[in-house]
């Protein structure tokens with residue numbers, strides 16, 4: 001497999017605090033890759049550097065051979081990278097259907113007008129995405145009134161509206177019940193397969209990580225301390241030390 005995303009010598013500091021330290025990383029086309037690490041290890045910062053929400057101090061980020069550093073987030077989305085955030089990012093007062101429809105309209109560069117003619121646009125595409133994430137029967141519900149797990153599914157549909165080749169999910173199961181977690185992960189796995197997506201995700205739930213990741217990278221104090229197959233990472237002495245150290249301190 002070839003590298004879809006290549007990151008080389010990436011650094012990011014906040015007022016002298018180094019959040020990303022000389023990160024070099026390759027994501028292969030078609031793989032499902034988890035980025036794990038204790039709280040504050042720098043996972044979200046790493047994602048923000050890829051998606052243009054932060055600009056690195058040093059280093060390069062290249063997607064399918066194209067340099068991303070300095071591009072604004074919307075431009076990076078257009079190149080084929082979509083993302084979901086840790087906090088919910090939907091229009092709570094619009095219906096489920098409208099949330100996805102707006103995302104499709106925005107992606108096509110069309111104008112959204114609550115009263116027309118926007119309402120008739122992309123109805124089929126919207127329906128297809130809702131079916132894909134299992135929200136077809138909730139289409140007319142108000143988005144803000146959905147359960148937390150369903151709101152995350154809606155976010156996923158919104159992310160997919162930009163037709164990404166690479167999907168970045170920041171803690172897709174955070175705050176979910178065990179049942180919601182299981183359903184969400186099964187759904188993500190199916191969608192990734194159905195659409196042939198490359199998936200990069202962060203996650204605290206190790207059963208999720210080891211259940212779906214083909215490769216795992218471990219961040220600690222902004223540095224990648226291990227990267228490899230789940231078995232290799234599980235048995236890595238440095239990784240064990242970091243995680244056991246965490247538990248020892250509660």
Ligand SMILES: Nc1ncnc2c1ncn2[C@@H]1O[C@H](COP(=O)(O)OP(=O)(O)OP(=O)(O)O)[C@@H](O)[C@H]1O
Nearest residue numbers: 014015017019037038039040041042043044045046
């Ligand atoms: N905008 C910012 N300004 C100052 N410090 C920041 C900023 N963003 C992140 N940091 C710091 O950088 C470090 C890494 O944060 P980051 O959110 O990337 O970690 P994380 O691994 O995603 O954590 P978590 O698992 O808790 O979500 C933290 O110490 C955080 O306080």
